[in-house]
Amino acid sequence: MATARRPRIGFLTPEFPGQTHSFIWRERLFLQEAGIDVAIVSTRPPPPAIVCQAWAPAALAETTYLLPLSFRDLARGSLEVLRAGPGGALVVAREIGRAQGLTRRQHLRLILLVPLAAKLASLARRQGWSHVHVHSCAEAAHLALLASRLSGISYSLAFLGPALRVYGPNQANKWRHALFATVMSHAMLDEVRRELGSSLPPKVEIAALGVDTSRFRRTTAYEPWRTGEACRIYSCGRLNPVKGHFYLIEALLELRRRGVPAILEIAGEDERGGRGYRREVERFIAARGAGDCVKLLGAVSEAESRDCMARAHLFALASLDEGVSVAVMEAMSMELPTVCTRVGGMHELVDSGMNGMLVPPREPGQLADVLFELLQEPERAVRLGARGRLKVVSGFDHRIGARVLVRSLREAGAASPTQ
8 A cells, every 4th residue: 555645835935045935945844843844935145134033045956946947947937838729818818818917018918927936837847746835925826826827836825014015916816726815814804805705716724924922032031121221122024114213213313302211123125135115214214313222133043033032121013004913922932021012913903002012103102101110110021921921831832833734735635645
């Protein structure tokens, strides 16, 4: 009798491994432990400035990149198209033709994705994948859609937030052909049901990303701020307008006007490795005369972020939109009192007044008020931090969401042992 072989799936992620991709690496390790082999494939290598995690060298070594395309890639992709026959090529052409909401330029770009999709289909065939799980609903989802129409390989989507509109047009077709999908929060589930309706795949599950609570934990007790010493506020998130850094900086300056010697450390880099939105943040800091109290740390590893949290008195995030912030989960897991904006699914993580504090977005004055109150009430800050860890351990440990993905794969028949 033939021995059953472990199923093997592909993980498709844009520009892997980036500064925020630790959850994908943890998912991959969990699936391996659950008996599902994972092959990582990505669109292109990320800018070097955002490759910061300790596991990144291993990830770079084992990731297959769709770009650049070599002559061999083009030849193999052409064979994949020939293998699909006239019918398969026609299905792909029809899929491109029925794409919704694209500009002429976007439509041309979709056509240019076909060679990359053929390379993805070729990889799946040669490496024996049974399925492709896509950590994006943007261009990577188009690649999986086209590869599926060309070769028949199934795919699933992970909707990571903050909102569906961020991932561009043609969402109905991307989701319609998916075997299943996962979303981070109830708010995001409500959004896709409202926006996509009958175009949703048969199953859409909530699978919060989560953190490794065994790693994000304190080794020394949290110490609240005391009058007369420097006040350290920490924030973590890619440098992008959606993270609301300008409002956070204004709140910090308001704290200093109230006599709190606060220093803000911001971890995270922009998507261009420091050549993009970072420059706007630097200009804003200079214009507000905040260079001596706001420090841009760039992309940091998990270990560096833990060290910053261990030293900080408060964590703050002023996002204008959000799914459910992993950075906030990490801070709460570290028992660091946390203040963030009431956007997206953040209310599903933070029970305001119980294990953290929620404030309206775009209101630096209210953000400053809450930060100031916590600094003046150290016992309350300690309680919020302790309850924050309990909330994350019980509902947002990374293993919880990973188990949902494993179950979804198996129930959909996408990760069954083969003979």
